[in-house]
Amino acid sequence: MYLESKIISEDPIEELMSKMTLAEKIGQMTQITLETVSKRKHSTSEKLELDDEALRTALLEFHVGSIINVYSNAMSFEDWNFFISKIQDVACKESRLGIPVIYGIDAVHGANYMLGGTVFPQNLNLAATWNRELVRDIARVTACELIESGIHWNFAPVLDLGRHPMWSRFSETFGEDSYLTTELGRENILGQQNSGYSVAACAKHFLGYGQAHTGRDRTPVLLPDRVVRELYLPPFSEAVKSGVATVMVNSGELNGRPVHADYRLLTNLLRDELGFEGVIVSDWEDVEKLHTIHRVADSSKDATLQAVRAGLDMSMTPFTFEFSKLLKELVEEGLISERRIDESVRRILNLKRKLGLLPRNKDEFPETIQEKSIHIPSQEERVALNLESARQSMVLLKNQDDLLPLKPGSKIVLDGPASTSLPMIHGSWTYTWQGADASAYPDDISTIATAFASRFRLQGKVSDIDPLDHDVDPIVLCIGEIPSVEKPGDVNDLDIDKAQHAFVHDAILTGRPVILVLFAGRPRLLKDLSDKVAAIIWAGQPGPCSGRALADLLDGSFSPSGRLPFTYPKHSAVFHTYDHKWADKVGADYGLGQSFSMDGFDPAWEFGSGLSYTRVSYEALDVQNTVSGLDVFITIRNHGSHIQRENLLLFVSDEYASITPAVKKLRRFESIVLDAGTERIVQFALPRADLMFVDEFGKWVFEPGSFKISVGDLSKIIFVGTQIGLDPDQPSR
Ligand code: BGC
Helix, strand or coil: CHHHHHHHHHCHHHHHHHHCCHHHHHHHCEEEEHHHHECCCCCCCCCCCECHHHHHHHHHHCCCCEEECCCCCCEEHHHHHHHHHHHHHHHHHHCCCCCCCEEEECCECECCCEECCCECCCHHHHHHHCCHHHHHHHHHHHHHHHHHHCCCEECCCECCCCCCCCCCCHHHCCCCCHHHHHHHHHHHHHHHHCCCCCCECEEEEECCCCCCCCCCCCCCECCCHHHHHHHHCHHHHHHHHCCCCEEEECCCEECCEEHHHCHHHHHHHHHHHCCCCCEEECCCCCCCHHHHCCCCCCCHHHHHHHHHHHCCCEEECCCCCHHHHHHHHHHHCCCCCHHHHHHHHHHHHHHHHHCCCCCCCCCCCCCCHHHCCCCCCCHHHHHHHHHHHHHHHCEEEEEHHHCCCCCCCCEEEEECHHHCCHHHHHCCCECECCCCCHHHCCCCCCCHHHHHHCCCEECCCHHHCCCCCCCCCCEEEEEECCCCCCHHHCCCCCECCHHHHHHHHHHHHCCCCEEEEEECCCCCECCCHHHHCCEEEECCCCCCCHHHHHHHHHHCCCCCCCCCCCCECCCCCCCCCCCCEHHHHCCCCCCCCCCCCCCCCCCCECCCCCECCCCEEEEEEEEEECCCEEEEEEEEEECCCCCEEEEEEEEEEECCCCCCCECCEEEEEEEEEECCCCEEEEEEEEEHHHHCEECCCCCEECCCEEEEEEECCEEEEEEECCCCCCCCCCCCC
16 A cells, blocks of 8 residues: 555656646646737638637636647748747746647648648558558658657558548548558658657547548448458557557448547447557537537537547637537536546647657657757658659559650650649649648749750640651640648549540540640549540649659659559449459349359459569469468569569458458558569468457457459469367357
8 A cells, every 4th residue: 555655756747737727637638729819810811829818718728738820821840840849848938837739730741731841652652552561661761850849749640441432531531441551651750759759649539430422521431340340440459559549430430439438438448358458539610510510419619528528638729718618517526527627638648758758858849859869861862752642552553565764865845734733743732731721832842844854855735746746756644633622621522623635535536645644632534534545643732842753754764663552443433452252353244144244343443453563473382371361482484674663552351240241352462672573472470460350259260261362463272170269159150
């Protein structure tokens, strides 16, 4: 007993909490946006000015523990440091207990709100690289640049799955596959948190966001529990295992319950089952929305009660102090215990402690990375990493008659709206939330056109081409979508807009070969254009190095290696994923003849598609059944005279199972560099866990039987007999 109380009193967080009033504790659970303490509300033309009075009300009267976001537009590192120091000065020097604020931001593809920071390709592009190392290095640079700005909390990575290409946040995801998302999500978290920069990552948005049948943001999602567990949960369980410091809740509803009010998801699943000990933060205004939008609470107070009872630690309010007032009332009325409040406050203060914000002497803040002996990447390293990720993220989908790479000295016609647009090549969350305001971009970023000017002999525009000339120099047409995200990004279809479609047609009519380059945060339907153009590159939103990277691809200085992390649809209303079921494959002639075609799955390009200039062949596949699982050996060969990066994807198909099996599932991948003319054997160990699926009771099970292992164009069927995880009393098996 004596020992226990001694330990508790020596813990600086417990000591601090013992001094805190209820209002001070609840303040720690309150998070507001910068605009709430600024003089003007949202202005793109005027610079941020803090409202000293509003700041003091927030920090001294309501004891707010966290501030987030950007004020309209990106700011320089100096400005960030200036404003955050001002905020911390009030929090640390003027408040009774001197607890610093934890500042949070969405640096979802690099330091996208810092002028002079490194904006990297969007996650969807990074997924197309299949390169864990790149993802980790990028996360590391991002963490470094956040700390250089005085920011310790990053609302990234997005671990939602991009399984509906109409969803406005598709580009923020690592694509449609659960395993790929799990792997790259972990790399991002480790890169941010384990590089010595004192940054907390945030796995978001827990759980089941983005899979609305409408494709619209924050609309209802219906997913059977077993699907949630098999596909949507693994990226989050891996994040928790990797030590992610914080988790943000899904703004929407899952199976009829808004996640912010779901005790089963936030407490039973996330806390108790996954063992998450960090901070659970709400999304934007989502406690209040339990009342105003979802209507599971008949008042704001009830909404607050439900969210805190469900397991929320911090509410992104973000404009008001209602949450603090109502939560205090709920505690005073005995509807929420002070012990419950203490649990959340302890987590929040411990987060601050881990980040080096606590304990502190009053004059110590802000901590700078210069004080630590950590590698700070040079500007050259940042640019090189960015260029390399942009190159590896572009996917060559069609290359008729080996038109690409262009012959040395070729002349080209460069045209299309994306060739001169910075927003189109960067995507959302770039300098502004939507990323569409070109005037917010720094002047020194090259468009495709400026980057090409020094690399190619450019020959005017499509409209300059004389229909009678018989010139065969190709046209490089860069088309795209104006970026948008979240609710403002809801779309009604995936068509390329009419004007751009007509423009591509005009280019085709010139008779010259057209190289179509699509800059978009998702697939856009190419329909009849696909057959008529000579080459197609899905470029995604690779960011500031787009021009150089594309030039490297076109002139052959870099042989493409990107592969689609999603299934590219061909038709307006048919969106399959690669891990569809066999019934999805059945063609429309079903029932009309003796045999039916299996062409129901008919995408424009399959998940994993991507061409290169150098031929890499898959020579041999050997699968050995061992006690612990399967050992797979693949021999690959580079037939070319150049080095080639090959992204190797290994799929497993469970041939027959009690829950209809997917036609295949990605179980392993590796990004490998092969020297010219060399051969290599790549080995994968597949433990039995990788042959399992989630059954109707929500349990991972293994059923013995035949499994097809496929890599490239090789495959092998193997019988795996050992029963693991089976309950012999279950009647169905
Ligand atoms: C988004 C989150 C983001 C938050 C803070 C919300 O609208 O859904 O992903 O972290 O805003 O900016």
